[in-house]
Amino acid sequence: MTKPIIGVTTYLEQAVSGVWDVRAAFLPEVYLKGVTEAGGVAVLLPPQEADPETIARVLDGLDGLVVTGGKDVDPARYGAAPHPTTDEPRLDRDAWEDALLQSAIARDLPFLGICRGMQLLNVSLGGSLVQHLPDVIGSDRYNLGGGVFAENPVDVHAGSRLSRILGDEGRVMVQSYHHQALDRVAEGLTVTARGDDGVIQAVELEGVPYGVAVQWHPEEDAHDRRLFASLVDAARVHMEALA
Template identity: 45%
Template sequence: MLPLIGISTYREEASWGVWSQRADLLHVEYADAVVRAGGVPVLLPPASADLDAARVVVRALDALVIAGGADVDPGRYREEPHSRTANWRPDRDVWELALLSAAAESGLPTLGICRGMQLMAVAGGGALDQHTPDVVGHEQHSPGGADFGSIEVTTEPDSLVARVLGEAVQAHCHHHQSVRDHPGFVATAWADDGTVEAMESDPAAEGGDRFCLAVQWHPEMTRDQRLFDALVTAAQTRRMTQSRV
């Protein structure tokens, strides 16, 4: 059986055909990347805040992707909003936090993309720099509007992200916020300006051998399959291991 890969979604005002109303939606690049990797994408709209509902969902999945999107509510890490922090989505925050909690309980392979990485850090008790240009002095991580930045990212030798991507990657990024603190995770890739661009589960922690990786950039937008291929491989391995139990 092909592995089922859950992907969190947006909930936004949208227009299609004769309709203009709130909709659950996601860029097709995520689902396409999962299909190319040999998985079946399952979209997970923010329709619940219930941990038990998330546990039911996670039991049916073989892996989880927390997708990019709006800023995380700064109240989640006990800070007042920066003037550039805006339009956070409480419905996404609570649902994705529930999914992450359920995924951690079950050891589900998990990949965070951009906002996904930020939310994973917050879920672990960490915090964000709410406007990265204030810290690094430039806007190359998110040039503005729909434009993506391109930055050189260096990986930590022998880390999971290095094994998947090598010692460096040209990252296609669109984030004006970044991870400042990340309890339970180890930083494993950085931009030249010191911004943490990837983190993964601490191998010294319980369950540290689980595939749990997050990146601050958007590999799906450049059709870079390697992280999605690795996630689906981890999902297949977990499924085969559980089937033997």
């Protein structure tokens, strides 16, 4: 069986490796394992010039897309001033991933958004973000800091695609590392999971074969590849439909 090609967006940050201290494209290996252990082939997509020709050439070679976690989305994209805790924006990454998502949606390419990927999807379609959740919920339960993921319960809406992916489990425990969340939900997105405090934890895009985004980090759960498997399955269907 031919393996579908899954593009996975990456960081572009200052990084140290041996004697080198340079800007570099990189991504935690767990994302790659999420794709490959689900039966796909992972291809890295570092931020670069997001002109239409480049985006088209990239997506022509993909059967699916994962938009990964990372630094906060530039608040200017949803008409807000930056909160003191908001990251310095990565304008190149914002523009690159926005263009990838917009074009993927236009061509019905299956995609999965993870953490920042869900937030960028919402902003790309006209929604907005809560810039610092502790101001709203009164705790740091979703972001312990220091690279330590927090475990939190998520209630999945019955009848949603996400519910079917997760085997109709009403509540799942997830790995969280975020201090922002969706605020105004963009037109076309349906909320399909929330935390027990009401924080939006998943959305799905209406009118496309497969468009799922979650606020948590499924790549961190080595024993549960259901979200990656469902994306790879959808990518295989897309690939075979174009053959």
